[in-house]
Amino acid sequence: MSRYEQLALQLQEQISSGVWQAGDKLPSLRETVRRSGLSLMTVFNAYQLLESQGWVRSRPQSGYFVVPVLQAAHYSLPLQPLQPAETVDINAFIFNVLQAGNNSDCVALGSAFPDPSLxxxxxxxxxxxxVARQLSSANTDVSLPPGCADLRRSIAQRYAAKGMEISPDEIVITSGALEALNLSLQALTQPGDWVVVESPAFYGALQAIERHHLKTVAVATDPQRGMDLDALAQALQQYPIKACWLMSHCQNPLGASMSTAHKQQLLALLTEHGVSLIEDDVYGELYAGLVTPLPVKAWDNTGQVLHCGSFSKTLATGFRIGWVAAGQQAQAIQRLQLMSTLSTSTPMQLALADYLSAHHYDKHLHTLRRTLEQRKHIFYRAIKREFPDVVRVHYAEGSYFLWLELPTDCCATELYWRALKAGITIAPGRMFAAGEQYRHCFRLNVSLPWNTVSEAAIKQLATLIDGQLALV
Structure with a gap:
């Protein structure tokens, strides 16, 4: 074994034994050289090896930080890889949960949006x-579909920076990503059709399926790798699937991000069966690491992928501006939009186009991603320290969610109502499935600043969980 491999193994053992914990910064290269007596190149190679093996992550001009230990191997996958449902009835439950937690005084660990101060x-x-100073009668008219040309060009340029050729003409600006996703679903299906979703799934997908009177097959999804492709293949064989709706990056609620190979295999499988993909990529810019991941749309040569994005999770929640790169469905989606919301706010579109033209966005995203990663590490460590050992915490790289599992005889919805009385919100697992299979799970938003308030909230949740465990 070479010297750098010996050093890497020594550091691995220290991380495993808890000397260095998730989020900790390792000693600098020069400090390790001084302590070990090894050459700078030997230490550098050891750190590079640790990073390639997933033990640490480097941050430019900051150093090397320990990556949280992942727990995908312990994830309780559904007993049935496919969960078909001919009817979905979830909107009333979601409405009640969201309305009850709509209190600015609560610690919003159940929120779907990042800390707005970021x-x-x-x-x-x-x-x-x-924009307001430049408005005239010519540009205050309703911005009919497909929306503001300058904003569509800016979005097309961001695709081009990733090596993707997306014409501004196939981009439709919408009132947030949820409208983009609903319009895409409506363009591809008729009432009574079958649609594939993830399990657990983003509750907005389930609400859309309920609204459009569709049938659904929920396919088992892993917190690290994403949708189970063997189970998807089984669904495509057994049901007349018309569309597949999934998140390829930082899936809500699990946090899973698909690998490049997984995305390509997914697209090949859907292409083989002639099924269109609605790619919900609202968290795509909140990836971890230095390399920008490509969406499934990057390998789409047939126009079957409708790629939906938004600025609500990265830039301006209240602006409610999203889009869909709809390819051959662009005209159909424009017609549907004209019959529903008519158009998206013109001043908001113009303001975002102005902001993007100043080239501040990538700098902001770099800072946002780093801050979210740091906060996620802090919350993860606090939860592992405070929560009972029987609570499983699933950490996936990127975004700002943690997915937690209580013992199966516990109910996270009951925990939600008890936490709400204590001024804390969580997102109970019942929100993310048509059935009860995730009743013992819940999602936490860990984008909030770590301070006395958030620390007290985590300790209070731990106390509530202890109390619930004592009753089962």
Whole structure:
């Protein structure tokens, strides 16, 4: 074994024994050289080896940090890899949960949105002011589909920076990603059709399926790898599937991000069966690491992938601006939009186009991703420290969610109501499935700043969980 491999093994053992914990910064290269007596190149190779094996992650100009130990191997996959449902009836439950937790005084660990203080409010305000000063009767008219040309060009340029050729003409601006996703689903299906979703799934997908009177097959999804492709193949064989709706990056609620190979295999499988993909990629810009992952749309040569994005999770929640790169479905989606919402807010579209033209967005995203990663590490460590050992915490790289499992005889919905009385919200697992299979799970938003309030909330949740465990 070479010297750098010996050093890497020594550091691995220290991480495994708890000397270095998730989120900790390892000693600098030069400090390790001084302590070990090894050459700088030997230490550098050891750190590089640790990073390639997934033990640490480097941050530019910051050093090497320990990556949280993942627990995908312990995930309780559904007993049935496929969960078909001819009817979905979940909107009333979701409405009640979201309305009950709609209190600004609560610690919003159940929120679907990142901490709004992380957004560039002042820069966005300046863009709005500039746009307001330039408004005239010519550009205050309703911006009919497909939406503001400047904004569509800016989005197309961001695709081009990833090596993707997406014309502004196939991009339709929508009132948030949820409208983009609903319109895409409506363009591809008729009432009574079968649609594939993830299990667990983003509750907005389930609400859309209920609204459009569709049937669904939920396919088992892993917190690290994403949708089970063997189970998907089985669904495509057994049911007349018309569309597949999934998140390829930082899946909500699990956090899973698909590998490149997984995305390509998924697309090949759907292509073989002639099934269109609605790719919900609202968290795509919140990836971890230095390499920008490509969406499934990057390998789409037939126009069967409708790629949906949004600025709500990365830039401006209240602007409610999303889009769909719809390919051959662009005209159909524009017609559907004209019959429903008519158009998306013109001033908001112009303000975002102004902001993007100033080239601040990538700098903001870099800072946002790093802050979210740091906060996620802090919350993860606190939860592992405070929560009972029987609670499984699933950590996936990127975004700002943690997925937690209580023992199967516990009910996370009961925990939700008890936490709400204590001024804390969580997202119970019942929100993410048509049935009861995730009743013992819940999702936490860990984008909040770590302070006395958030620390007290985590300790209070731990106390509530202890109390619930004592009753089962």
């Amino acid at each position: 957004f560039p409010q002042h820069q966005l305000s300046r863009s709005l002011i500039r």
